[in-house]
Amino acid sequence: MKTGVTVATSEFEDASRAKGFRSITGVEWRSLSLAGLGWMFESYDSFLLSLLLPTLALQFGLSKAQLGLFTSITAAGQIVGGILFGYVSDRLGRVRTALLCVGIYSLFSGLIAFAPNEHWFATLRFFGALGMGGTWTAGAALIAETWHASRRGKGGALMQMGLPIGAILAITICGIVSGANDGLAGHGWRLLFLIGASPFFILFWIARKTPESPIWLERKHAKATLQKHDPASADKLNVRGLLTAFGFIFFLQYLYWGVFTWTPTFLVTVKHLDFVHSLKFVLSLQFGAITGFLLFSAFVDRLGRRPMFLAYLLVGAAAVGVYILSSNPLLLMAAIFLTGFSVNGIFAGAGPFLAEIIGNTASRGFYMGLAYNGGRLGGFIAPLIIGALASTSGGFVLGLATTIVAFVAAAVVVFFAPETRGKALS
Structure with missing residues (x-):
């Protein structure tokens, strides 16, 4: 068993630093x-x-x-x-x-x-x-x-x-x-x-x-040694990292569920459009998401986590702004695509970012699960807040505009977070 661990570790450590698909x-x-x-x-x-x-x-x-x-x-x-x-x-x-x-x-x-x-x-x-x-x-x-x-x-x-x-x-x-x-x-x-x-x-x-x-x-096989020499070293927690991860996911979940729960109803009741329940609406959203994931995968390791997150948040905020300000069907369909691109696509970086920002700990899985799933609280709150405001057209606009606040809040979290591109994990 020890030999297998050595081989796996060696392959992992000696992998080429090239970022193309051929290096995977x-x-x-x-x-x-x-x-x-x-x-x-x-x-x-x-x-x-x-x-x-x-x-x-x-x-x-x-x-x-x-x-x-x-x-x-x-x-x-x-x-x-x-x-x-x-x-x-x-x-x-x-x-x-x-x-x-x-x-x-x-x-x-x-x-x-x-x-x-x-x-x-x-x-x-x-x-x-x-x-x-x-x-x-x-x-x-x-x-x-x-x-x-x-x-x-x-x-x-x-x-x-x-x-x-x-x-x-x-x-x-x-x-x-x-x-x-x-x-x-x-x-x-x-x-x-x-x-x-x-x-x-x-x-x-x-x-x-x-x-x-x-x-x-490696952690499993080193556990006895770690506990013998430094019992706390196997499970040290980066509290700031965990809170940053939680805050980031909280705002992402708020804007995701706020936008996708209420945008179809908003476009029907406020913009009086009838295409939002059609297949082209759903497919535009999903193919926008696929495009967003592909573009994120192509550039995130070259440009870094923070620039990609900030760019996607900017595009998403602009797309929601189009929902609110425009009634042009072509512009709205483009906004639907860009919403899938940005609001879905930004989750492309969630897993690596959470692992990197939380840092090295024997409980990485637990803390990643805690940050990601605890952050789902934002997704629980968003539909309730927007729904409570949506009794009138003006209230509906105000409610949907709260997602723009979430875009800005997520951007603030990212801005003050450290860049984690290329961070070694252990």
Whole structure:
């Protein structure tokens, strides 16, 4: 076992500092395959619920408030799971925890297909969401610790591309199943969740060929020595780094959920546009996100974390400004694309930045999970604040404008944060 650790560590340390795709090692590609596909299938599962809410309302005879409970239960499970499995990944390992989380959301997604009523559906959804939340934490830690420091940002950005790809996958499979079953009522929606049970069987074989994080292995084997000579050294916490990470994610989550929860309704009720529920609206948003992730991956390791974050925040604030000030359909469609580009795309840097800003600690997985999932509180608050202000057109404009405040606040956090490009992790 010790020999395997030495080989993995040597490959990690001797990797070329070149930043192009050709320099990416086999170990890095395998870690990306596990983390990225796990995140993609999690996105499929998450987005599937949004697509199926009207069908579930008819199936179970639910009100909009009751349907909202499904979304809240999912969010709660993701928060708990993200923190819990961050802790587990520090003890069990990144690869095994990632596969465990995929197994959890696959199992409960499959079981939802047989839910007899809304109570069973909600219960199964919560337990599945535990795995959904943990998938990002374990995967992001694996990427941060496996990819060479000179291209760690690229690895994190490519992993995050699973988010829009998973959403597009959900839209596509929904369309196929709906067409084949003459709609999603009856057994159509159940088949979609049954398909959601397949990721574990796909990723099991990938996980078997994915080496564990060399940093995690080194810490595991050095644990006894560290505890003997300096018991506190294995788990020192950079409090400022953790607070910076939390604040950054809090504001990102606020603007993300504020924008994407209310923009469609805003464009319909205030701008009186009818295209926001169409496929072109959704696809413009998702392809904007993919473009944002690709551009981020291409430049983040060359230009640094701070310049990329600040540029994306500026573009996002401008896009929301267009929503508020313009009624031109072409401008609004361009703003939709740029919203996907910036508000989704900025998450491309979240994983590496959190790992780097939190620093070297034996509890990196737990603190990354705590910062990312604790920061989801911003996503919980945003829809409530904007919804409370949206009783009138003027109030709706004011509510949506609070996301611009979040853009500025996130930029302030980034401005005062240290640049972490190329930072060595141990």
